[in-house]
Amino acid sequence: MMTIQQAISNIKSYHKGEIFGKPIDEEKTRDKVLYGDDGQELKGIVTTCFASVDVIRKAGEMGANLIISHEALFWNHGDHTD
Numbered sequence: 001m002m003t004i005q006q007a008i009s010n011i012k013s014y015h016k017g018e019i020f021g022k023p024i025d026e027e028k029t030r031d032k033v034l035y036g037d038d039g040q041e042l043k044g045i046v047t048t049c050f051a052s053v054d055v056i057r058k059a060g061e062m063g064a065n066l067i068i069s070h071e072a073l074f075w076n077h078g079d080h081t082d
Contacts, residue, residue, distance in 0.1 A: 004066050005038040007045065030072060042066060 017024050024031070044064030048055045051069040059067050 002042045003039050004033070004036075004042050007042050007066065008033070008038065034073060036065070040065065 012024070042065065044059075044062060045066045045068060046055065046059040046062065046064045047068045047070075049070045051067050051071075051073055055069075056067065059065075
């Protein structure tokens with residue numbers, strides 16, 4: 001069994017935890033789990049440019065429980081929800 005967090009850690013490890021040769025700043029990065037429990041078993045991964053309602057529904061239909069989206073969910077440059 002692999003958890004969602006383990007999958008994320010593996011992806012980051014593959015990229016050496018860097019972007020453009022600099023370490024990823026975990027406090028400032030927008031690359032984080034915004035919703036859900038990253039400790040649950042990974043069932044499948046969907047990648048998309050935009051996590052639209054249709055993409056989220058299709059991921060659910062496919063049994064995937066990790067969506068990796070290129071763009072922010074709340075088009076405000078950082079997914080600020082306050």
